[in-house]
Amino acid sequence: xxxxxxxxxxxxxxxxxxxxxxxxxxxxxxxxxxxxxxxxxxxxxxxxxxxxxxxxxxxxxxxxxxxxxxxxxxxxxxxxxxxxxxxxxxxxxxxxxxxxxxxxxxxxxxxxxxxxxxxxxxxxxxx
Amino acid sequence: xxxxxxxxxxxxxxxxxxxxxxxxxxxxxxxxxxxxxxxxxxxxxxxxxxxxxxxxxxxxxxxxxxxxxxxxxxxxxxxxxxxxxxxxxxxxxxxxxxxxxxxxxxxxxxxxxxxxxxxxxxxxxxx
Amino acid sequence: xxxxxxxxxxxxxxxxxxxxxxxxxxxxxxxxxxxxxxxxxxxxxxxxxxxxxxxxxxxxxxxxxxxxxxxxxxxxxxxxxxxxxxxxxxxxxxxxxxxxxxxxxxxxxxxxxxxxxxxxxxxxxxx
Amino acid sequence: xxxxxxxxxxxxxxxxxxxxxxxxxxxxxxxxxxxxxxxxxxxxxxxxxxxxxxxxxxxxxxxxxxxxxxxxxxxxxxxxxxxxxxxxxxxxxxxxxxxxxxxxxxxxxxxxxxxxxxxxxxxxxxx
DNA sequence: GTGGTCTAGACCACG
DNA sequence: GTGGTCTAGACCACG
Numbered sequence: 001x002x003x004x005x006x007x008x009x010x011x012x013x014x015x016x017x018x019x020x021x022x023x024x025x026x027x028x029x030x031x032x033x034x035x036x037x038x039x040x041x042x043x044x045x046x047x048x049x050x051x052x053x054x055x056x057x058x059x060x061x062x063x064x065x066x067x068x069x070x071x072x073x074x075x076x077x078x079x080x081x082x083x084x085x086x087x088x089x090x091x092x093x094x095x096x097x098x099x100x101x102x103x104x105x106x107x108x109x110x111x112x113x114x115x116x117x118x119x120x121x122x123x124x125x126x127x
Numbered sequence: 128x129x130x131x132x133x134x135x136x137x138x139x140x141x142x143x144x145x146x147x148x149x150x151x152x153x154x155x156x157x158x159x160x161x162x163x164x165x166x167x168x169x170x171x172x173x174x175x176x177x178x179x180x181x182x183x184x185x186x187x188x189x190x191x192x193x194x195x196x197x198x199x200x201x202x203x204x205x206x207x208x209x210x211x212x213x214x215x216x217x218x219x220x221x222x223x224x225x226x227x228x229x230x231x232x233x234x235x236x237x238x239x240x241x242x243x244x245x246x247x248x249x250x251x252x253x254x
Numbered sequence: 255x256x257x258x259x260x261x262x263x264x265x266x267x268x269x270x271x272x273x274x275x276x277x278x279x280x281x282x283x284x285x286x287x288x289x290x291x292x293x294x295x296x297x298x299x300x301x302x303x304x305x306x307x308x309x310x311x312x313x314x315x316x317x318x319x320x321x322x323x324x325x326x327x328x329x330x331x332x333x334x335x336x337x338x339x340x341x342x343x344x345x346x347x348x349x350x351x352x353x354x355x356x357x358x359x360x361x362x363x364x365x366x367x368x369x370x371x372x373x374x375x376x377x378x379x380x381x
Numbered sequence: 382x383x384x385x386x387x388x389x390x391x392x393x394x395x396x397x398x399x400x401x402x403x404x405x406x407x408x409x410x411x412x413x414x415x416x417x418x419x420x421x422x423x424x425x426x427x428x429x430x431x432x433x434x435x436x437x438x439x440x441x442x443x444x445x446x447x448x449x450x451x452x453x454x455x456x457x458x459x460x461x462x463x464x465x466x467x468x469x470x471x472x473x474x475x476x477x478x479x480x481x482x483x484x485x486x487x488x489x490x491x492x493x494x495x496x497x498x499x500x501x502x503x504x505x506x507x508x
Numbered sequence: 509g510t511g512g513t514c515t516a517g518a519c520c521a522c523g
Numbered sequence: 524g525t526g527g528t529c530t531a532g533a534c535c536a537c538g
Contacts, residue, residue: 196537450522
């Protein structure tokens with residue numbers, strides 16, 4: 001698991017994306033224990049507050065569960081089928097902007113299709 | 128042309144996206160004059176500096192041309208075929224994150240494909 | 255004689271540079287008559303005020319002479335040997351900045367030397 | 382580091398030139414931290430916005446890297462070998478104008494050569 | 509009229 | 524603490 005300190009994407013969001021990706025790929029499964037906040041912070045060379053923020057957000061969206069005094073775990077009832085319309089709309093807006101950029105860089109519809117396909121495949125099991 | 132004051136996306140970036148989208152859809156064509164900074168600022172209820180920042184960014188990427196003391200125009204030699212590898216890489220990263228979110232919302236590969244197709248179509252001429 | 259409306263260099267300065275260059279190359283000689291302000295303005299598709307400003311500046315630096323009611327001429331006693339220390343300092347500063355940019359673009363000392371040589375040659379008689 | 386408030390050169394451009402010059406001379410090296418926007422603004426008696434504009438421009442050209450919430454640093458992979466043809470053309474035009482001025486001040490080809498040589502040397506390590 | 513720069517602040521998210 | 528965005532204005536050169 002790696003973090004890019006130079007990215008303009010906030011560190012805590014990078015941590016969230018990373019964990020979600022690991023769940024999706026099957027590297028992390030329901031019930032698996034996550035490293036403690038301090039341990040994870042050390043591994044990534046960030047402050048504990050940053051990891052805490054990521055964990056809180058993941059807990060809020062029910063991807064992980066914290067058992068006080070024990071540890072943090074991937075939620076046992078993790079459900080990937082909840083649809084959040086507000087969020088969907090936001091993602092669509094952002095996706096639209098990125099498509100716009102791709103088109104401005106000279107990509108044809110087929111190029112875009114292919115790119116999406118490729119990115120999608122990279123996300124499913126095994127990097 | 129509208130701006131969403133509540134969006135977490137900076138106003139000047141929204142202006143940029145809007146203009147790019149209008150060019151792509153054919154509402155704005157090479158040589159067309161854009162509203163002056165002050166006029167656009169009034170219409171959008173933002174400060175002139177915010178519009179100026181958007182225009183300057185568009186100028187740097189060669190989408191518009193400004194003639195000091197005269198006005199701002201869609202570039203006559205607008206070229207959408209320049210490829211910028213650094214930028215492509217950044218877009219791929221962001222796209223990956225958005226795909227991730229879509230999958231978490233329960234979308235199948237076909238759903239994603241369909242969504243992209245739909246967004247793409249919305250970008251081409253006529254909303 | 256051409257003017258670049260898109261340049262960020264003021265039009266009147268472009269006119270000044272153009273005339274100076276023509277004198278240097280021998281296309282314009284002491285005593286030669288320049289087009290009237292209105293005529294020059296039409297030829298360059300600029301407003302007469304812009305040409306007037308250029309002529310005034312050239313007159314101030316003794317490169318041209320205006321004889322009221324007759325016309326404007328290249329100064330008969332044009333002297334290219336006046337040294338203006340303030341101006342020299344200003345030019346040195348700007349030159350330094352441009353050298354800086356060239357070095358940042360990867361030019362070696364020899365590359366720079368060669369470039370200057372080439373530009374210098376282009377300035378002397380015959381383009 | 383000094384700024385000339387009376388110069389007709391914009392303050393933020395002066396800041397940019399200053400930093401580039403310091404990098405070239407080896408006073409600033411890859412990884413070095415730059416003063417924060419506010420600190421630099423105070424030292425130069427300008428507004429933070431002006432320094433921010435300079436830093437952003439330097440970031441766009443990959444000379445510095447900023448880590449949001451942490452600070453601004455000289456790029457670790459600073460690369461001076463990127464060639465930008467549009468920019469080169471613009472610099473050549475400006476250089477031509479400056480050579481023109483030098484010739485008008487009575488400089489011979491040798492004088493010009495010498496001047497360039499001297500300016501070039503001043504740029505390399507140690508003032 | 510136009511765009512460009514700048515001030516003197518404010519508020520924000522991130523760490 | 525840091526950088527990023529934005530306001531509400533000012534002044535400037537150019538045309």
